[in-house]
Amino acid sequence: MKIALLGTGFGQAHAAVYAARDDVEVVMFGRDPDKTAKAAGRFGFASGTDVEAAFEDDSFDLVDICLPIGLHAPFALRALEAGKHVLVELPLAGDLAAARRVTEAAARGDRHVFVDMFERFIPANQVLLDAVDQGTYGRLEQLTLWNLTAHLWPGASLGLKVLPLEAMHSDMDLITRTLGLPRDVTVTTVARDGDSAAVEATFAFDGAIARSSVSSLMPKPWGARGGYTATFEGGVLDAASTMGFDGKPTGTVTACTADGARELPLPPADQYTAMIGHVLDVLRGEAENRIAPDSVLDALRLTLDVDREVNGPR
Incomplete structure (x- = not known):
């Protein structure tokens, strides 16, 4: 499983979980090349600043979005359009309309969307x-x-x-x-x-x-x-x-x-290890998605x- 991890802030909490596994390959993306390389190096990951690669590179299976809230829904929709599975740090979006757009896009396709309801x-x-x-x-x-x-x-x-x-x-x-x-x-x-x-x-x-x-x-x-x-x-x-x-x-x-x-x-x-473990179990066909976007709309x-x-x- 190859993962594009977007964000070097709270993304490091996800990175720590991935680093303890031997069944994933992670590339961490951020805006600042030195900061991104330093954060990725802590976990033995490759790094990059061209976020477009997360969507355009066919080798990525999952895009993990740990960016400011206003970017959650747009980047999730972009990942779905590119045929990627998506893990979004909570909340799914900063407004209900955007959250519903992601929910509807996920329902139309065959890619999973996960919200980090840890x-x-x-x-x-x-x-x-x-x-x-x-x-x-x-x-x-x-x-x-x-x-x-x-x-x-x-x-x-x-x-x-x-x-x-x-x-x-x-x-x-x-x-x-x-x-x-x-x-x-x-x-x-x-x-x-x-x-x-x-x-x-x-x-x-x-x-x-x-x-x-x-x-x-x-x-x-x-x-x-x-x-x-x-x-x-x-x-x-x-x-x-x-x-x-x-x-x-x-x-x-x-x-x-x-x-x-x-x-x-x-x-x-x-809980973070369990959440990411659940995501990977679902993608391997071993579990049903418990943190799908339609399940978080009331919250x-x-x-x-x-x-x-x-x-x-x-």
Whole structure:
């Protein structure tokens, strides 16, 4: 499998996963030749600055797009037109119309489009989704999601302009997959400066409420921590995870019912490794696509609703 990896920023997170595999060949593309060569060299990859090669070179099977959000949909459409499979860093697009164009183009052709909904590969989140689908504890009544992080990615802003689309999208996916779309959204914010802020969003449903709390106000030794508390009619699931400087998460889920509390066993998993492994499994015909573009539209719609409350119309 030959992969054109577009982007030297967050693209390095994908590069680290590819570098640990022996079944892919990767070329990393960026605008700055020195920066691109340095980033690619860290992983033993070739590099280039002519992004047109990603679409025109017939040897590339997959185009992995880790570029600014405004380029996600146009580059995905370009890759599909060139007959390539596509992996797009989240969100799929900066507006619903563009996301729908990608979804429709994927449906018309025989190339796969994947959206990096990495949180779908976190074992603790699968526990929540299974409990909702199977009615293990009855109806879900309250869902609280939290994600508090330090600045672990040099040069990346985590201010109000980017938090909704780049940090809350995964929460919106969990909310829409468990409760659907809300009838009301309320958002409050605080900003330390242009790069550090916090957003609290609450969502009202018929017979249920949800909340998403995201912050980049934490000191660096904090790392990144998150989790959820899901309250059902007949019990509670409480999840917590940490991610240190190595990027390897740890997590626990505790189930609490009238009979007591117990920690549920979770398989070890690195969500980015699992996501890319799933992409390659699908392309080999060994799995069905779990992160196709049509499956992310509700989450994107809710994410854009929150973004409008925070930043106004874009």
